[in-house]
Amino acid sequence: MNENDTILIIDDEIQIRRLLEISLTSNGYKTIFASDGKEGLTSAATHNPSAIILDLGLPDIDGLELLVKLREWFNKPIIVLTVRNSEDDIIYALDKGANDYLTKPFRSGELLARVRTAIRLNTEKIDSPILEFGSLSIDLINHVVRKNNEIVKLTATEFSLLSLLAKNQGRVLTHQFLLREIWGYSYYEQTQYLRVFIAQLRKKIEENPSKPELLITESGIGYRFGN
Amino acid sequence: MNENDTILIIDDEIQIRRLLEISLTSNGYKTIFASDGKEGLTSAATHNPSAIILDLGLPDIDGLELLVKLREWFNKPIIVLTVRNSEDDIIYALDKGANDYLTKPFRSGELLARVRTAIRLNTEKIDSPILEFGSLSIDLINHVVRKNNEIVKLTATEFSLLSLLAKNQGRVLTHQFLLREIWGYSYYEQTQYLRVFIAQLRKKIEENPSKPELLITESGIGYRFGN
DNA sequence: AAATCTTTATAAAATCTTTATACATTCTAT
DNA sequence: ATAGAATGTATAAAGATTTTATAAAGATTT
Structure with missing residues (x-):
């Protein structure tokens, strides 16, 4: 199922990374990490992950800018995971091509379900078996x-x-x-x-x-x- | 754009229906309403809406059951909108084919963005200009x-x-x-x-x-x- | 060792550029 | 108003360049 799915996490908070690593790998995903926007972009390009989990508070560039840049060529799911809870941010991110928007603190079971859903929606209309x-x-x-x-x-x-x-x-x-x-x-x-x-x-x-x-x-x- | 998109709202709360009607129609969507599961199913079948907004607390059957029944044939977005906030419900709904899950009370701008996103993800690969x-x-x-x-x-x-x-x-x-x-x-x-x-x-x-x-x-x- | 992938070499095909020529239209001087 | 010049246009076809198909040799992986 998701044996070959790699998730790229772009987030600089160590604790979040640990938590995500545990819950994702224990559910059969591979994980890659990037701690700033620049690294995130190159990592997305080189590893071509099945989905990206993107924090908006990055040290170098704003996450929403990164989202727009990624969407110029990256066509797999991007799930925004952030503390920013303003409606403007949510609307902007979704309209700029984010597939989902979750706020921290988050429940890891829900996050996993949303990752599954995003990947499923991305592939099912193509992959009639x-x-x-x-x-x-x-x-x-x-x-x-x-x-x-x-x-x-x-x-x-x-x-x-x-x-x-x-x-x-x-x-x-x-x-x-x-x-x-x-x-x-x-x-x-x-x-x-x-x-x-x-x-x-x-x-x-x-x-x-x-x-x-x-x-x-x-x-x-x-x-x-x-x- | 969304001029021909019809949204079916399956919810029995009058106030929610009013609110949704206002925000959806003022953004160019047509709306249809169903106040219980049975009506929802037939309405989905006859009107073939572009998306469904589904409440889980319906008078006749449980919304999650209805979701499963709808998904037997309905392949457009289903957005769950409910007061039920348990992680189990969220995971279950998403894994049974819901495209998104929002809890009440909700922000109507965010809901609109999520509706747009769900419809975009559902159609973007299918029809091209x-x-x-x-x-x-x-x-x-x-x-x-x-x-x-x-x-x-x-x-x-x-x-x-x-x-x-x-x-x-x-x-x-x-x-x-x-x-x-x-x-x-x-x-x-x-x-x-x-x-x-x-x-x-x-x-x-x-x-x-x-x-x-x-x-x-x-x-x-x-x-x-x-x- | 076998299978697969990468790289190189070369002939063939397709496409683009350029030239040549005929036709059409507009302008001008009578 | 009209012949003739000037300008603009359509089309075919030759030449140059780019792109492609294919085999086969070398490298890498399993």
């Missing part, structure tokens, strides 16, 4: 791809790439986006990786790999799955 | 252009030019402006580029490329999309 496209089926939960009911053997990277494209069927995903999502934040220039893996996928899932009907090239932009 | 012009559609986010529902393959530059013109439908954009926006600041004299690309676009999207109806020439000035 089995995607079907003609004779191709992609089982996202069991990591199994079938073509004409026969299992196609894909490597981990091939599967990630295929499922990311398939989940966004009909949409052009840019080279940058694909590279950042699958290889990591700093790999956005390694376009060649994509070409190699797209070619491998086409060999495995296309009826006629030289005339692809599923994995479509958008020259100069990226790739698209299906129409 | 699509420009429609007769049989032509331009999906700006997914970078897909369709004519009579068939995908028109455009190059990156062609797409930029078309979407820039279409976003400014009816407005004349000068040669200089178009060249600077798409090719770069110093390209403002390369009017010939525009002619070449406009001609290519007309071949791809006009019914009759020699009598353009979408990409209109404004001689000596620039080009215009549509009327």
